[in-house]
Amino acid sequence: MSMDRFRLDGRVALVTGASGALGAEFARTLAGAGARVVLAARRVEAMQVLARQLTDVHVTALDVTDLDSVRRALDGAEAWAGTPVDLLVNNSGIAIPGASLEQSDQDWARVMGVNLDGARRMSVAVAARLVEAGRPGAIVNVASILGLRQGAGVSAYATSKAALIQLTKQHALEWARHGIRVNALAPGYVETDINRDFFATDHGQAQIRRIPQRRLGRPEELSGPLLLLASDAGAFMTGSVLVADGGHLLSPL
Secondary structure (H helix, E strand, O other): OOHHHHOOOOOEEEEEOOOOHHHHHHHHHHHHOOOEEEEEEOOHHHHHHHHOOOOOEEEEEOOOOOHHHHHHHHHHHHHHHOOOOOEEEEOOOOOOOEOOOOOOHHHHHHHHHHHHHHHHHHHHHHHHHHHHHOOOEEEEEEOOHHHOOOOOOEHHHHHHHHHHHHHHHHHHHHHHHHOEEEEEEEEOOEOOOOOHHHHOOHHHHHHHOOOOOOOOEOHHHHHHHHHHHHOHHHOOOOOOEEEEOOOHHHOOO
């Protein structure tokens, strides 16, 4: 297979949650493969720092929980690119840890509102524009191994990611006839500035020892799986869940 199939020249990619570590890495990966990239998140200043490191990028404010914000972001992206977004990476996500008996309805709703409803809202909006334009496309939902297995004190987050995986499969089934592929990337524990201090604690180190590779992932180690799902190299993949977790799901109960 030619490595050219991993190229994204001529594609317009939008990454939600682009102000965070994973979103920024995804944006760099897509831009490096030739895509024109739309950086989308609520923290515009953080994205502007990233934008100065890249070429041919567009920065837009986006709140995935607000339909009007979604429409404005997509309108602006289309005006900038001259064509609809045809590659969406649903990366926005939040986690509010807590035992089920202690977690409030409000916290549960916030997690679902971003991780599940936000991804659905973005996917439907992008897919509708592609169908109207008669164009193919690809959607990559950033799920988690917690959507495939359980963890203590993360019921809202894990449930949202399990539902996102099912939503991925539903959308893949419905939109295949339109040439829109929908897949999920399920990372394991990846080290970022946000979690680095936790994983340095005794409890964090104990969790790392449960990973067969005995280490955390690095954001750039998700670049290959992302490109496979986003590019023509994965053209026969839709409804797939691609796990990148250092073997964590293989760890014995």
